Amino acid sequence: MxxxxxxxxxxxxxxxxxxxxxxxxxxxxxxxxxxxxxxxxxxxxxxxxxxxxxxxxxxxxxxxxxxxxxxxxxxxxxxxxxxxxxxxxxxxxxxxxxxxxAKVLGMLCNEGKCLAVAGTHGKTTVSTLLAVILKESALGCGAFLGGISKNYGTNLLLPASEGQWLVAEADEYDRSFLNLTPDVALVTALDSDHLDIYGEFENIKKSFIKFISQIKDGGSLVLKKGVLEEIQGEEGLDIYRYSLNEEADFYAFDIQLHENSYLFSLATPWGMIPEIKYNYPGLINIENAVGAAAMALIAGVSPEEVKKGLSEYKGVKRRFDIRYKSGGKIFIDDYAHHPEELKAVVSSVRKMYPGKKITGIFQPHLYTRTRDFADGFAKSLSLLDVAVLLPVYPARELPIEGVSAEMIVEKMAGVETILLEKNDVLQWVENNEIEVLMTIGAGDIDKIADAIAEYYNGL
CATH class of the missing domain: 3.40.50.720 (NAD(P)-binding Rossmann-like Domain)
Structure with missing residues (x-):
């Protein structure tokens, strides 16, 4: 076709x-x-x-x-x-x-100018940040997003005119992102995942390198510092690196927390952008903001427009989504479904609420992922004070003998663990005094999160 x-x-x-x-x-x-x-x-x-x-x-x-x-x-x-x-x-x-x-998305995006955000985690937040910055700038954009933007209440942004940038989330699952030939690409992270498709990490890495090779001649690549360091200068490709606060082409400095908002300055190859106000919590999200700002600047957005866009960003549903905060209770819902994502989100919550008891309700996603990363899940979930585990959400998979939430619990240490059925979660929440509650996972735990939010908001 x-x-x-x-x-x-x-x-x-x-x-x-x-x-x-x-x-x-x-x-x-x-x-x-x-x-x-x-x-x-x-x-x-x-x-x-x-x-x-x-x-x-x-x-x-x-x-x-x-x-x-x-x-x-x-x-x-x-x-x-x-x-x-x-x-x-x-x-x-x-x-x-x-x-x-993925083929259809590629056919649409490759017709014009494409900004593609890839990575084993963080790509939904970065692509949505980028879309907000561009949409609120003179350039404008269209976007196919992997989450529901809270700014616009949708996962689709239509370009206002022909020739505007298209922002696309470039998904590595099933090698989908190899259908894209972007003008500018960013890679947020590169970890083992989707081993049911790739078999081993080396194959994931090869797929990302192939994706990068498809950037159009004269295009740009933005890499998180520490990711694919072996990729250096290549003819016809400008390469930039970004980080949270380590020296790189783009990084944040003078990071301050003021009344639930961050203030930081941004170092870029073209000078500094001072005193950016950013209302989204968690240091991991400042790192995401740095990556999005880098892409926006490369795409031609002015420093002042980048500053404006970041200050107006409201987040993505189920990405560090604060559903309730009142009377000493905090409830956060997050899509994390990989050990590294879990570690990042729990660590961010721990830094935001030091001294608070943190309870996490986690729904493992896929039997293969649970089997392949049981040790990593156990380690990341052990950062909680109380870990509640639900049965594995199978999605497209059939059960695998011996693979269950119990195999994660057996590997955990130093944390209270509870195994619950989905239907028992709300009653358990109602019966327990919880300071900071998190629901975490990529299955249908969002329905449980909705019920918990409704309960808390009715108190």
Missing amino acids: NSLHDIENIYFLGIGGIGMSALARYFKNQGKTVAGYDRTETNLTMQLISEGIDVHFEDAKERIPATFNIENTLVVYTPALPAGHAEYNWLKNSGFAILKR
């Missing part, structure tokens, strides 16, 4: 996914007829329905709109779709044009 513009109908398999829903919204805005399947009804699928998109939750070909035929329909699917999916197999065997989500 050479063009997406001539297609009348787009059918999504897994439409409730964060990346899939952004594409669905985009095509709906382009005047296409959009419909799709997802296995679970969520707030996001309900929003899609309210926007005029036909969504159903039964894997049955009879639910596919009758007007969607081989001549006028493109099928877009997520790689997280389970094997043996009835609708997918019927559509494929019937001869429908079928593309992976």
Whole structure:
């Protein structure tokens, strides 16, 4: 398929996914007829329905709109779709044009100027920060985001005019980001993950290096300091490095905390940007702000506009998301689902609330990830005072014998551990005095977080 513009109908398999829903919204805005399947009804699928998109939750070909035929329909699917999916197999065997989500995103982004944010963690926050900075600047932008921006209440930003930058979250899962050929790319982190796809860390690293090789000639690469240090100057590619507060091309200094907001100055290759006000908590998020600012400056945003954009950033849902703060109680919800992400978010909360007892409710995501990183999860969760673990969220996977939340608990030390079923969490929260509570994970723990927030806000 050479063009997406001539297609009348787009059918999504897994439409409730964060990346899939952004594409669905985009095509709906382009005047296409959009419909799709997802296995679970969520707030996001309900929003899609309210926007005029036909969504159903039964894997049955009879639910596919009758007007969607081989001549006028493109099928877009997520790689997280389970094997043996009835609708997918019927559509494929019937001869429908079928593309992976990442291929479609690449076709859209590669038509114009693309800013791509990659990394095994932190990419959603950095890409959303970057989008806010650009959107609030004279340059403007469009964006396909991996989370719901609190500034705009959506994961899709439409460009106001042709020729504006497109911000894309470049996902390494299933090597999806290899469909992108960006003008500027940033890599936030490089850790072992998705070993069900890659097998070993060396293969992940090779995939990131291949992604970097696809940056357009004359483009720029921004790397977090310490990531892929072996990549030095290359012909046709400008390379920059950023850090929280260690000397690099871009870094923060004079970091101060004032009434729940940070003030810091930013060192850049082109001079200093003083006294940036940043309202998002956690030192890890200052590091994310430095990376986003670096990309924005390279893209042509002025220092004053960078300063303005960072001061107006409100965050991303489920990324260090403070859901309740009153009467000595604090409740934070976060999407962390990798040991390094867990370590970063718990450490940030510990620094923000020294001396407070921190309780974390963690839902492991995927049996393979739980098996591969049980030691790392145990170590990171041991930074809590109380660790509550829920059963593994399987997503696309079948159970693996011997793999469970218990295998993490068995490896933990120096922390109170509790195993709970999902349905018992709210009652447990109501029955316990908790100072700082965190819900953590990438499964359906967001529903539990909503219930806890509703309970706390009703006190």
